[in-house]
Amino acid sequence: MAKLKTGVFGCRRGGNYVSLMASRPDDIEVVALCDREIEKLGAKDTVPDARCFTDFDEFLTWGRENGMQAVFLANYFHQHAPFAIKCMEAGMDVVSECTSASTLRECVELVECVERTGRKYMIAENYPFSTRNLEMKRIVDSGALGSVLYAQGEYNHGGTGDSVRNDAQGEFHWRAWLPKTYYNTHALGPLMYMTDSMPLYVSARAAHSDYLYAYREYRHAYDGAAYMFCEMDNGMVAVCTGCTAAASDYSRYRIVGDDAGIEGGGHTEGVRMFWHTYTKPANEEERIKHITPDLASMGEKAARAAGSGHGGGDWWIVDNMLEYFVNGVEPFFNVYRGVAMSAVAILGWKSCLNHGENFRIPNFRSLKERDLVRDDDLTPFPGDNGEPHTMPSSVPFSDRPYKKGCPDKINR
Numbered sequence: 001m002a003k004l005k006t007g008v009f010g011c012r013r014g015g016n017y018v019s020l021m022a023s024r025p026d027d028i029e030v031v032a033l034c035d036r037e038i039e040k041l042g043a044k045d046t047v048p049d050a051r052c053f054t055d056f057d058e059f060l061t062w063g064r065e066n067g068m069q070a071v072f073l074a075n076y077f078h079q080h081a082p083f084a085i086k087c088m089e090a091g092m093d094v095v096s097e098c099t100s101a102s103t104l105r106e107c108v109e110l111v112e113c114v115e116r117t118g119r120k121y122m123i124a125e126n127y128p129f130s131t132r133n134l135e136m137k138r139i140v141d142s143g144a145l146g147s148v149l150y151a152q153g154e155y156n157h158g159g160t161g162d163s164v165r166n167d168a169q170g171e172f173h174w175r176a177w178l179p180k181t182y183y184n185t186h187a188l189g190p191l192m193y194m195t196d197s198m199p200l201y202v203s204a205r206a207a208h209s210d211y212l213y214a215y216r217e218y219r220h221a222y223d224g225a226a227y228m229f230c231e232m233d234n235g236m237v238a239v240c241t242g243c244t245a246a247a248s249d250y251s252r253y254r255i256v257g258d259d260a261g262i263e264g265g266g267h268t269e270g271v272r273m274f275w276h277t278y279t280k281p282a283n284e285e286e287r288i289k290h291i292t293p294d295l296a297s298m299g300e301k302a303a304r305a306a307g308s309g310h311g312g313g314d315w316w317i318v319d320n321m322l323e324y325f326v327n328g329v330e331p332f333f334n335v336y337r338g339v340a341m342s343a344v345a346i347l348g349w350k351s352c353l354n355h356g357e358n359f360r361i362p363n364f365r366s367l368k369e370r371d372l373v374r375d376d377d378l379t380p381f382p383g384d385n386g387e388p389h390t391m392p393s394s395v396p397f398s399d400r401p402y403k404k405g406c407p408d409k410i411n412r
């Protein structure tokens with residue numbers, strides 16, 4: 001493999017990937033970093049030879065003039081698409097961490113940019129590639145479950161009072177306005193990957209959180225959880241959360257088929273497989289099996305991945321990136337799957353605001369279907385300077401007349 005010259009935009013979470021890339025010096029070279037706060041962040045010390053920028057346009061211009069081939073985007077959650085487009089227009093391939101777009105219009109613009117420029121685009125959705133989730137996929141692929149009936153994915157990321165206050169850096173920071181369906185790739189992504197399926201329809205509901213409401217001075221999104229119900233193109237039903245920020249940190253996946261089911265949670269737990277009484281008519285002990293993924297049988301790459309962040313998932317993102325950008329092997333999470341998940345998040349939120357109304361997920365490969373949503377730029381996120389958002393970030397209290405009041409303060 002030739003060394004891939006890469007720039008990283010957004011160096012908080014991006015800093016984790018800078019370290020991973022630096023650990024593969026024969027394959028990849030981080031040539032430039034860009035972050036307004038670069039002086040405060042450790043990433044620059046990890047790759048002391050990289051050029052540092054605080055301005056994106058200067059970073060891109062320098063990259064164009066100095067052979068930068070790819071950009072890893074880890075900037076604000078809701079601003080990936082416009083920057084991805086700028087990078088692809090400048091002739092660079094893009095990894096987006098891990099959400100593609102925050103409006104339906106951006107979904108269309110992103111797909112059309114990939115098709116127009118022929119650049120390579122993937123998302124850094126890492127949860128499907130944890131060692132345990134890879135084992136779950138292996139079991140689904142083996143056919144041992146029979147036809148899959150339903151799949152459940154939960155992404156739970158708890159927060160203390162301090163983190164709820166401090167993680168939103170400023171009044172208009174995305175974390176303060178993030179509706180509960182939007183961060184859905186860690187819940188839905190693994191289900192799509194394990195079952196090789198695409199969402200066709202979504203209907204969703206959000207639940208109010210007294211805990212988050214007590215921090216409304218800092219956050220305008222105070223629903224605690226949202227649940228999305230998706231009809232998938234393989235006939236199964238997928239049920240998934242977005243990011244359930246007030247709950248535990250235990251994320252969990254479950255796939256149930258005609259013959260058997262599997263489930264697993266956290267990053268290090270193994271897989272629990274359970275057969276139905278009619279497929280394995282033995283006693284309950286024999287119908288339930290705990291499976292520890294056997295790294296030795298999963299190949300050399302899985303062994304290298306195992307120690308990295310998110311159960312090994314982070315390592316696979318860098319590997320998928322290299323395989324795609326250098327060797328042309330298209331990863332599962334291409335632009336079409338990326339925007340499909342974004343559309344589930346956006347339309348799932350519209351559904352929450354409309355008591356579970358059902359929405360069809362556009363097929364973004366079809367120009368006709370893109371035309372139906374290309375002007376839809378409804379967003380729950382305000383602009384950087386407080387330009388107003390066009391959708392609420394929480395289900396309004398007027399839609400919850402049964403909710404009579406909330407405690408003013410909750411300590412955690």
Ligand SMILES: NC(=O)c1ccc[n+]([C@@H]2O[C@H](COP(=O)([O-])OP(=O)(O)OC[C@H]3O[C@@H](n4cnc5c(N)ncnc54)[C@H](O)[C@@H]3O)[C@@H](O)[C@H]2O)c1
Binds near residue numbers: 075
């Ligand atoms: N896959 C995972 O496991 C995982 C984990 C954490 C975060 N993420 C994703 O990574 C992304 C970044 O997350 P984060 O927690 O680091 O977010 P953050 O908002 O804390 O940090 C974003 C960084 O980007 C910089 N930035 C944004 N716009 C800029 C601009 N125009 N010019 C210069 N600098 C700019 C900011 O200064 C900031 O340092 C998000 O999309 C998040 O969803 C994924």
